[in-house]
Amino acid sequence: MLNIHIxxxxxxxxxxxxxxxxxxxxxEYMWAEGNYACDCNRSIFFSNATGNxxxxxxxxxxxxxxxxxxxAGNEVYVDDNWPSIDGDLAHLQIExxxx
Ligand SMILES: [Zn+2]
Numbered sequence: 001m002l003n004i005h006i007x008x009x010x011x012x013x014x015x016x017x018x019x020x021x022x023x024x025x026x027x028e029y030m031w032a033e034g035n036y037a038c039d040c041n042r043s044i045f046f047s048n049a050t051g052n053x054x055x056x057x058x059x060x061x062x063x064x065x066x067x068x069x070x071x072a073g074n075e076v077y078v079d080d081n082w083p084s085i086d087g088d089l090a091h092l093q094i095e096x097x098x099x
Contacts (some may be wrong), residue, residue: 002027005067006046007082015049023068023076031066031077039063 002019021027030036036045039057042064047055057063068077 001071002076003069003071003073004045005069006042006049007065007067008046009063009065009081015046017045017049023070028077031068036066037061042066 002021002023004017004019005014006017007014035041039060039062043057044054046064047053062081065079065082066077067075067079067082070076
């Protein structure tokens with residue numbers, strides 16, 4: 001089983017999507033470069049995890065970031081743009097300054 005943490009970068013909201021599969025090279029390719037690297041698919045995972053119907057956004061690569069952990073909680077994959085805690089705080093600060 002995999003826990004897929006998905007972050008919506010527009011507001012920093014995070015959800016966890018549980019995927020009933022094992023991590024392997026195919027999965028890594030799908031999340032890093034394949035269909036699941038695209039915002040359109042990630043937005044569907046995100047909306048399903050929040051209990052909403054499939055809410056599909058346009059294709060893109062900046063809308064959502066993912067961090068994937070295996071059953072033991074070990075990180076198996078993380079996007080380059082997954083923010084550090086500091087990064088999140090900086091993001092919130094920027095949002096506040098805009099208002
Ligand atoms: Zn797409």
